[in-house]
Amino acid sequence: MNKESIEIKKAVTSSTIFLAQQSKRIPNELLQLLVPHLVNGTKENNRFVRIESEKALAILLKLNVDNSKIYQQCLDCMSTGAVESLQDCVAKIRKNITKIDFAEEEAFDDEQKHL
């Protein structure tokens, strides 16, 4: 995977985290599109992409919260196959949940980098 491809995937995961941290509500339409791709991202060969996808998924679905409402919302709106895949992925993420900093504000758009 080339550097540019990784940059694009990074843009999507950091945008997802940005939306998750800023928005009070994430509609089903967005979850149905984003979540399967993030789940696929957690199975990528590239380690950086895997870690970023796990982080984005964890923050989007608030996996640090018991009985997360948004996680339940996601399970309710996705197809059976996608749900199974998501549940396996979430179980894996939860094993290393302490490594994810949920409070850290995502450096989504660092304007200083233009300098």
Next chain:
Amino acid sequence: MDSSKTSNVHLKRASVLLLASFTMKCKQSILLNSNTFINVAVNYLELFGSDDDFIVEHAVNAFESILKIVGWKKECEIVPELYKKLCLLLGEEYENVSYRRNDSATFLGFKNKKGTQAVITLFARSLIGNNNTIREMSIKGYRMVIIHADPETLVPIVYTITGPLLRIVIDRSYSKIREIATELMAIMISKLGIHLKPFFPHLQTALNRSMIESERPLRIKTAICLGSFAVLHMKPNSFLTELLTLYGHSSQNRAEIKDTVYFTFRMVLFAMNQEIHPAFLEELYKTIIPDKDSNVDSVRNTAALVLGSLCKHVKDYSFEKIANNHLLNVDFESDIKNLVFQVIALKTALKDCFDRFLANENLYSSLQKTVINYINSKKPQLEVYGIKCAAYIINNLLKNDNLPEKELLQVFAKVREKKR
């Protein structure tokens, strides 16, 4: 000292009282012997974070006694250990080692005026002197105390804490210390706001001068500080005109400082909600447009940030003109540098004033197409910025309980599938 760490309130109070009595009656020779005074002074630091006024008062009195007994020449020797202790208590980095803050730690930050003032006074005095290592630790310690103190704690001592800082910002001394002091001024402006009003004239002069200094990191910190300061300024138009004139008359090589000056305008325009005179906006627009074709990436990209920032402040007809000429209706066959300029400007405008696009049906329709085209452009740099533009659009729509258009959502998420 060990007993003063107990959780038993009565035992703690008794220990502190005993320790304070010993310290205040101690002879200088005993304190200076084997540097006892350093250990004792650093021990008191933990007590300053107590919510028990009795403990804090006696700890502060004893701490100040130590400083008085050992004299100002010796008190600088306390700074390194004090700074290290602060890093440990507050979970900050010390000598490239990050301390993870213990969640059960009892140090809750600086909530007591006297305790805060005692520590800051020591750091302020240590800023004067020739030892740059001590000075750097002092200003970093200063910063930690300010960050971890409540605004209510700082307001009564605002004159004590601001004066030394301002002297550093004004003084043409060791630039690393000026950088940290400038950064700290930005934090103080955010925390104390209008309480710093008596210092505004001096602060503005100092920051304006730093904006055109030769040290780049200092210019960047100054830009951020000016952004915070701009919000409080009573006369925003004269403030902005002065900045622009200063840049124009700058004796420094203008090309060298252009990007940081543009970044300054970006910070200021982003922060300001006051009405800005159209003549100034027009003047700034004329200044940045030629740099759309600059060969220097940082100058071009920061000019783009400013162009995007202007969109928040200009009148409707000017906004439409900027949007149509520079942000939308993109020719994807043109030079990549030009395209990157446009997409950065667009992203900035979306961040600052998305609602203006939403209010104009034609512009909004054009916006959707433009962002989708950026993401589908097969030019990675544009795709990345296009994704960020889409994120701003989606975020703003969700904030108002609106559902983003399906095509935009599909393209936003589809990027990952295409690249797998």
